[in-house]
Amino acid sequence: MTAPVDIAAPAANHTPLVDTRLLPLGDPAARATHRVYEHLIGMWAPGVIEAAQDLGVFATLTAGPRTAAGLAETLGTDLRATRVLLDGLHAYELLERERGADGQAVYTLPAELHGVFAPDGLYSLAGKITHDRNVAWGAWRNLADNVRSGARGEHGGQQVNQISEEDYTALARGINFWAPPVVTALAAALRERGWGQESDGVLLDVGCGTGIYSHLLLKEFPQLTARGLDAPRITAIAQEQARRLGVADRFEPLTADFWADDWGTGTDLALFVNIFHLQTPESAHELLLKTAKGLTEDGLIAVVDHIVDEEAGGANVQNRFFRLFAASMLATGGGDAYTVQDYDQWLADAGLRRVALLDTPMHRVLLAARA
16 A cells, blocks of 8 residues: 655645845834745746747757857757747756857756657656647636626536537646546555455546546556546547557546436446536535435445545645636636535435545545445
């Protein structure tokens, strides 16, 4: 069994831009203003990253180190401006920068980042960058309007979060990286409940996206089979990735409507990854009612989402991320980060009960069984 994730003492994962040691100790207003300013300039990071992606900086540096002059010549960009951009990426610790024999700075993209920006990388963020350009940047500008209106539909009710199929396709490709630690934790929890190498159950992945969670679970449990439910454009991506990961013979893509179509019965594990935060409380409730009908007697439901645990406290890193994620959902038109208590009530109404709550990076995994 893997060791639990330590979320109490997270490693620093962003680059501080204010040296607080230089601030006067007796001036709390000045310290507070610097702290807020550092939040406001958070937009610099996606600005330089997305510009570099658009220009082909990362793709070029994947082939090998370059000077600013060499990169500018390859990309057809201005030399001074290219140097400024590269130094910005170095400031965010995305590029290494060393002085060459001729005195010019040489920039290197670390090997572990090559796949992060490559469109065909298994854990690429290229799709996330595309989604931000198409959806997120404009949506954040409208957050105040959505707070005034509650981002409600034309009839005044809460609405599910909806983006175009094209934007969903880009985003689905751009968040595969969340899967490995989630699957590791979920697989360990399933083994604790008796699952093993010979377990031959049926997994239903509702809103499967690229199918990465199903595919990795299929590699964990060699006798497991999976059905991935999503739109036609998305299931085609999932099927191709299943072939890439060597599990296509046990992964069946299914095109169906979440609400109108029957999902069938005999499900041993119903998996929902990043589905519930898109819902209204009413639609989330309905999803669990519908899912319960198709479970086997010993069947389980796994919800992987941004689940707020009030008992963990407001300073908990997980809760902090989830509440900011809820703000992003409000910006784009609907959805929320629901609490453990919300899920417990919906589960109870469906004749189910929570049997585990696992912490994984940027997610919690809620495991439920029949009451």
